[in-house]
Amino acid sequence: MKAIANFLKFRRYCTHEKVQRKILPIVDSKECIPEPELDVEFFCNPANRDQIFENIKRRKSCGDIDKVLYLCQKPELKHLLLNELSRIPNLTHPATLNIGNHPEISKLCGSPPEFDFQPTEFEKLAVKMRLLRMDALGPVSGHRSYIFLGDLADLEQALIHYTIEKLTTQGFKIVSVPDILPTKVIERCGLIVDGDRTLVYQLAPHYGDEFSLSGTAEMALAYQLMNSTLEHDELPLKMAAVSRCYRAEASSLADERGIYRVHQFTKVEMFVCSEQDKSDEIFAYIQNIQENLFTSLGLHFKVLNMPPCELGAPAFRKTDMEGWLPGRNIFGELSSCSNCTDFQSRRLNIKYKTKDGNSVYVHTLNGTACAVPRMLIAICETHQLKNGTIAIPNNLQPFMNGKTVIRQQAVPDMRTYKYKPKVM
Template identity: 60%
Template structure:
């Protein structure tokens, strides 16, 4: 049985890889299908990175951004052909440049805007965990044999609310010109690394699959990675940009947290998310970045949420990001703001590593800019919505915009669901022990 499972998994991996990388490449108005999986050699901006006159500016950027990367080693290896592998390794660690305005923030984000009003209660609002548990709409305890710690099961109306949020978000985004794409959750680890996530053994945030399989695969942390991988080795015509894609996927995060503010389902190991991904011309990326923020603001405002928009400092930027905005929703039960979503302008950081280009009107070939934004991350949206829309009798009012997607249901009450049995672990007898009857 084990042999058969491994055989089928290998076949699945090959089929999936073929699907991801067999993509129409748009050049000169023609569709050319790439038939071979090819991980390109990164095209780093060596004119900038290997110029000693830029050393201090790059070093200052590294120091402000978690001090990952060593520009001196890059310069040391830059003219030594025998050190080419080390040279490329060091280049890969250098973070993207940072927007000049953001460099002035030090370690503190800047509040850009507050939207909506805090809801006022004539009773003490409950936290999501207590509220949802009392209504029998969630289970987070004793899931060891199923999914381990930091996991959850949504039940009844809350599971329907999850689906309603997904459908509502997708419909909104498609009206903004986004194209829906279904993506795999298992992708090559190298694609994840080139998108900018940490995959090394010391600080990995990624779940890697067993190395006994054909290639090095991992579980995707966000649909952004699969979408970027889908576009790898692609050249677009300028009139096809901006390319706007949206995907719904499960997201797998190996990260944990001991922070009290991130308790419950605020930070979990797997969750559902609707992700926006855009490729644009470099001259358009600032506008597209603002467009993503406007879309997120529209989505959350339409659901009656109070939130604030933060321009994040260098210490909160991942390696790919040039600039990042966070949307922090007010969670009245917790009495604090929690991150609902973010959007990032990654400029050409990812496109240089994945060979995603476009042909300009003049016929020149340039790297696109890539941008991404969370449209709906289910766990945190549920926390914010349920705490905001709870009633005095500890039920949950369904937001007006979601009622049609909930089959007209306007109130989430206690679910008619039987208590679920807690799992018990039985000690296994060793082969040399005999069970006594």
């Protein structure tokens, strides 16, 4: 009787919960992702064959324009045609076509720091000061992982807050994005998701769909705009996001040791949708923001125009910025900036209305504002002092409670894990 009385007393809440669960829609992400609307008229025109073939060759792409031209004549093989068209890379900016197989230095910014001592590379400096742990982190973290401690963890947050503050003054809207995305979206944005060269961590298919860990916020920001048509006065639409980035890539190069290339890291990313005839202008605008950010932190760096073979599938044009790392005595990549024209928008159905009322595809652009691990390497190596401490750049000090120098940390010892394989 007591059980029945309790049920009658609380039945309103029980019934409400049951009804709520019934009306919640189950959305299959595959149903929301549109079919790509590729430029069939251009790619299936035999008159353009040689131009496309040469572009594929220069970009070292796996696309096959001759197969595309063959399938164009077979309406019953439309699904195969779409698959082959998706392998064709974006066209290439005319100025980029004149670059050989190696990046072209566009400009040098700032001056290299001068030392009256032998500068130490970041990992040795950080470990000695008890700012960083990379070894014996246990089975959860695994290879190419790290833990920032004390002031270095604070410096990471300072970099993020400083970067976001600078971007908001430029009119960027800050968006919080998911780290798990439909694999199909990642593929539509131009990343390789299968084969030996995949950079993507794919999740086990326990939930009836294919999902992967995001490699950059650019893809989630594009996903947010999927199947939308922007008004002309909304452009350029400038968005930025702070996210964790997951990369399955590995490297055995000595220059990429330590935290230079890791499997997960924090990054602030810029993403812009622009009118088609304004994307070159926006490309220069994003690059200028990057240059100002790095200059304001006292870094010496060079701007590189990347050759066709380094563009990847989506980019029409790309620049990299490499910062001087005095501890390693090399330049290392800090950021990149890409104009993807309509490569991504055609695959995700992102359009805008022109002044005359037509709907056309936006041009999408992206640029790294702050990739934390490499920025920390450049800042700490550039601003290290003779006594083994690190001077905090003036512009970051307000985000470090006014602290001006990072010294050896008084942090507790952490447990050292030793992996012991099971004996079968």
